[in-house]
Amino acid sequence: MTNASVPLAAAAPIGVFDSGVGGLSVLRHIRAQLPHEHLLYFADSGFAPYGDKPESVVAERSLAVAGFLIANGAKALVVACNTATVAAIKVLRAHYPDMPIVGVEPGLKPAAAATRNGKVGVLATSVTIAGAKFLLLRDQISAATGAQFLLQGCPGLVDRIELGDLGSPAIGALLERYAVPLLDQGADTLVLGCTHYPFVLASLGEVIARTTAREIVLIDTGDAVARQLGRLLAAAGLLHAGDGAAGTPATPAVQGFTSASAAALSGAFANLLGIDAPVREVVI
Numbered sequence: 583m584t585n586a587s588v589p590l591a592a593a594a595p596i597g598v599f600d601s602g603v604g605g606l607s608v609l610r611h612i613r614a615q616l617p618h619e620h621l622l623y624f625a626d627s628g629f630a631p632y633g634d635k636p637e638s639v640v641a642e643r644s645l646a647v648a649g650f651l652i653a654n655g656a657k658a659l660v661v662a663c664n665t666a667t668v669a670a671i672k673v674l675r676a677h678y679p680d681m682p683i684v685g686v687e688p689g690l691k692p693a694a695a696a697t698r699n700g701k702v703g704v705l706a707t708s709v710t711i712a713g714a715k716f717l718l719l720r721d722q723i724s725a726a727t728g729a730q731f732l733l734q735g736c737p738g739l740v741d742r743i744e745l746g747d748l749g750s751p752a753i754g755a756l757l758e759r760y761a762v763p764l765l766d767q768g769a770d771t772l773v774l775g776c777t778h779y780p781f782v783l784a785s786l787g788e789v790i791a792r793t794t795a796r797e798i799v800l801i802d803t804g805d806a807v808a809r810q811l812g813r814l815l816a817a818a819g820l821l822h823a824g825d826g827a828a829g830t831p832a833t834p835a836v837q838g839f840t841s842a843s844a845a846a847l848s849g850a851f852a853n854l855l856g857i858d859a860p861v862r863e864v865v866i
Contacts, residue, residue, distance in 0.1 A: 593822060596622070604743065627847070667686050703771065703773065
């Protein structure tokens with residue numbers, strides 16, 4: 583495989599992708615922290631979920647989606663999916679060595695700093711918690727801090743969140759199945775190890791309240807991803823200057839693409855972010 587060199591410009595958009603709508607939780611932080619940036623969002627819902635596929639398949643698909651975003655002008659990539667980060671971040675960086683690329687990973691380090699009793703529960707996809715990259719990070723942070731990480735795969739949860747009924751009894755039942763054992767083992771901190779999970783914080787909070795009177799800290803890493811993206815863009819001279827840049831609209835543009843239903847992604851933009859963004863269905 584040959585490395586790809588891509589011309590970059592500060593006014594170009596940032597490409598963000600996930601297996602579905604979960605990455606919108608990261609997009610929300612990017613819009614808040616980098617308000618002048620134009621954004622492309624790819625929801626690969628037609629290929630979802632990534633979490634039940636082999637790493638090699640997810641890596642190949644991630645390369646295809648990244649290539650699509652770059653062909654549409656992306657100056658940087660955000661892999662807004664824990665599973666895809668585990669499977670594909672190295673190959674993406676090797677393929678596009680000159681491009682700022684940010685992945686997401688479960689917030690084990692901030693969780694280790696936040697825990698009071700040293701017990702941290704991690705809610706994530708099965709692929710994420712089985713990945714060598716994740717397990718190495720867990721071992722390193724555990725050795726450095728003494729924190730004990732209790733790992734919980736969450737089959738089916740992403741699928742339910744993709745359906746959009748975030749307060750449904752089915753989602754509540756899954757959260758109870760996955761979170762309660764961690765709380766029963768004494769976890770005082772829970773890591774939301776998938777970008778879909780911040781969208782069910784209300785339901786998770788209800789499960790926690792029914793299970794324990796202890797204060798439980800929840801860790802969402804979208805904010806850290808946006809900060810790292812800003813640092814990389816600044817270092818590369820690619821931060822957007824905002825209003826006044828030649829040929830760019832005063833209001834930063836958000837454009838969506840999906841391998842499934844445009845109506846579903848449009849609804850997610852409206853329901854989860856409160857924005858009306860153009861969406862196009864594509865085949866890659």
